[in-house]
Amino acid sequence: MTAERTPQAQPPTRPETRRGAVPGRPGLVEFVLEALRALYGVPEWTPGRPPVDELVLTILSQHTSDANAERAFDRLVERFPTWDEVAHAATDEVADAIASGGLAQQKAPRIQAALRRIHDERGDYDLGFLGAMDARDARDWLVRIDGVGPKTASVVLLFCFGLQLMPVDTHVHRVMSRIGLVPPATPADRAHDLALDVFPIGAMYEAHVNLITHGRRTCTARNPACGRCTVAPRCRHVDPAAP
Numbered sequence: 001m002t003a004e005r006t007p008q009a010q011p012p013t014r015p016e017t018r019r020g021a022v023p024g025r026p027g028l029v030e031f032v033l034e035a036l037r038a039l040y041g042v043p044e045w046t047p048g049r050p051p052v053d054e055l056v057l058t059i060l061s062q063h064t065s066d067a068n069a070e071r072a073f074d075r076l077v078e079r080f081p082t083w084d085e086v087a088h089a090a091t092d093e094v095a096d097a098i099a100s101g102g103l104a105q106q107k108a109p110r111i112q113a114a115l116r117r118i119h120d121e122r123g124d125y126d127l128g129f130l131g132a133m134d135a136r137d138a139r140d141w142l143v144r145i146d147g148v149g150p151k152t153a154s155v156v157l158l159f160c161f162g163l164q165l166m167p168v169d170t171h172v173h174r175v176m177s178r179i180g181l182v183p184p185a186t187p188a189d190r191a192h193d194l195a196l197d198v199f200p201i202g203a204m205y206e207a208h209v210n211l212i213t214h215g216r217r218t219c220t221a222r223n224p225a226c227g228r229c230t231v232a233p234r235c236r237h238v239d240p241a242a243p
């Protein structure tokens with residue numbers, strides 16, 4: 001659900017130290033960013049929904065389309081005007097409200113548990129404090145919530161605050177692996193951390209959105225269109241010895 005939004009400003013940069021490089025392949029990261037830019041342009045970032053809304057929406061988006069998740073989110077907030085009401089409603093009623101998002105019996109208790117955990121820790125449902133934290137510390141805070149993994153946490157923090165994190169979904173993972181931005185057979189969970197060393201500060205949003213777009217339009221799971229891909233000259237899927 002992350003790539004379809006069209007924000008309009010550059011995310012703030014954070015003081016993390018990153019190399020922005022792949023060991024043994026000088027200039028590769030800059031080449032890939034530029035090659036994707038030539039195909040898809042530079043996506044612009046602007047702060048989106050309140051972070052707790054983004055968290056709930058991101059949980060709803062797991063294993064379903066953006067459209068279904070949005071529909072489920074709209075039904076949820078229509079039926080329960082406050083997050084406190086969602087947190088303390090009967091779980092079946094929450095599941096009924098989000099049925100259009102699929103896997104409602106799993107997502108409803110997950111959302112309620114997340115909301116209760118946030119309230120227990122913070123006394124409200126405001127996650128704004130995360131925006132002032134170091135990116136990895138903020139991600140660590142969120143993944144302590146049951147049902148919130150590194151991808152969900154990174155989506156919330158990148159989209160809401162511009163924190164320099166890389167949500168690694170199936171498209172990002174496939175494209176990074178094929179090009180050789182991460183070592184072969186790197187698990188997605190590990191790729192979340194490796195990507196932070198690969199891409200330079202300030203480039204995470206652009207890289208994330210363009211990698212997803214590339215995975216959807218060009219570097220598809222079956223039959224990637226390597227013949228018209230601007231990344232091909234340095235892609236290890238095309239040439240295992242590519243520089």
Ligand code: SF4
Nearest residue numbers: 219226229232235237
């Ligand atoms: S050259 Fe082929 S495998 Fe490599 S990134 Fe492009 S489409 Fe994907």
